[in-house]
Amino acid sequence: MKVGVVVFPGSNCDHDAYSAFKLVKGATVSYLWHGSQDLEGAEIVVLPGGFSYGDYLRAGAIARFSPIMKKVVEFARSGGIVLGICNGFQILTESGLLPGALMRNGGLRFICKQVILRVENCGTLLTADIEPDRLLRMPVAHGEGGYFVDDATLINLEKRGQVLFRYADAEGVVTANANPNGSVNNIAGIMNIEGNVFGMMPHPERSCESILGSNDGLLLVKSLCSQVAGGIIAR
Amino acid sequence: MRFSVSVRVVLKDGVLDPQGETIGRALKDLGFDSVIGASTGRIFRLDIDAETEAQARKIAGEAASKLLANPVIERYEVEISK
Numbered sequence: 001m002k003v004g005v006v007v008f009p010g011s012n013c014d015h016d017a018y019s020a021f022k023l024v025k026g027a028t029v030s031y032l033w034h035g036s037q038d039l040e041g042a043e044i045v046v047l048p049g050g051f052s053y054g055d056y057l058r059a060g061a062i063a064r065f066s067p068i069m070k071k072v073v074e075f076a077r078s079g080g081i082v083l084g085i086c087n088g089f090q091i092l093t094e095s096g097l098l099p100g101a102l103m104r105n106g107g108l109r110f111i112c113k114q115v116i117l118r119v120e121n122c123g124t125l126l127t128a129d130i131e132p133d134r135l136l137r138m139p140v141a142h143g144e145g146g147y148f149v150d151d152a153t154l155i156n157l158e159k160r161g162q163v164l165f166r167y168a169d170a171e172g173v174v175t176a177n178a179n180p181n182g183s184v185n186n187i188a189g190i191m192n193i194e195g196n197v198f199g200m201m202p203h204p205e206r207s208c209e210s211i212l213g214s215n216d217g218l219l220l221v222k223s224l225c226s227q228v229a230g231g232i233i234a235r
Numbered sequence: 236m237r238f239s240v241s242v243r244v245v246l247k248d249g250v251l252d253p254q255g256e257t258i259g260r261a262l263k264d265l266g267f268d269s270v271i272g273a274s275t276g277r278i279f280r281l282d283i284d285a286e287t288e289a290q291a292r293k294i295a296g297e298a299a300s301k302l303l304a305n306p307v308i309e310r311y312e313v314e315i316s317k
Contacts, residue, residue: 057302057303058305061302061305065302093307094305099307100307101305101307101308103250103251103308104253104254105253106251106253107253108253108254108257146251148250148251148307148308149307150307182251182253
């Protein structure tokens with residue numbers, strides 16, 4: 001099981017992602033430099049959080065044109081597994097691999113706090129190990145995390161089960177108060193129609209050890225790895 | 236010929252603009268009662284070497300749709316200022 005963590009200038013969760021996937025037995029993790037055009041045989045590509053290229057223009061807008069992204073797009077289009085976290089999610093929407101856009105938070109503030117996520121679809125590669133009704137606790141840390149998508153696309157996302165996570169209160173109820181950033185329908189994470197590209201604003205890689213306040217993120221990391229290692233993905 | 240081209244990028248109608256709303260509220264608080272709405276956007280100035288104005292306009296449009304604007308949430312206008 002080979003995992004590649006892309007490093008852009010300004011990535012700052014690359015080491016967290018590296019450590020998180022290292023916790024999975026049998027996983028080898030390597031860094032992939034943004035200037036390279038070689039995914040080095042990675043079976044899972046992670047686009048980590050941070051501020052790639054200083055978030056200049058729009059978050060993710062410049063990273064999208066870096067040499068490695070050409071390969072990541074090809075990889076994703078041919079069925080390869082890609083997980084974008086926070087800035088990685090922004091890069092995935094900018095590059096067109098996921099629908100919608102991440103906008104300035106509704107309250108205009110940078111938000112750094114723990115959130116509760118309700119898992120909306122437990123039948124995906126990323127969420128397969130999660131029992132239904134299990135809430136996840138992990139941090140968000142972003143200034144541009146308001147998920148926006150046009151109404152027609154939103155209806156399709158919902159209908160096709162592409163919405164993976166929603167911000168919820170401690171009881172798992174999706175409320176306006178639990179929505180930290182003004183995302184439509186409290187959406188915190190989605191996948192593409194094919195089910196191989198995942199994007200989420202919260203940080204599973206920063207919640208993989210209980211000493212850090214939560215290890216719920218490990219459920220996602222392990223789920224993804226076991227689904228890929230189990231040969232469920234035929235490529 | 237060198238053309239100075241402005242590309243104005245603004246949010247599409249219907250896209251939430253919390254910055255614009257906050258600015259609008261602030262103006263109201265300052266007594267600008269006649270201001271009933273505010274929105275934000277940005278202007279990029281590109282110096283373009285092209286044969287004709289039409290060509291400069293076309294290049295700016297391509298730059299806008301490829302990089303300067305995110306078509307999911309934004310639209311753009313190109314203006315030649317010579």
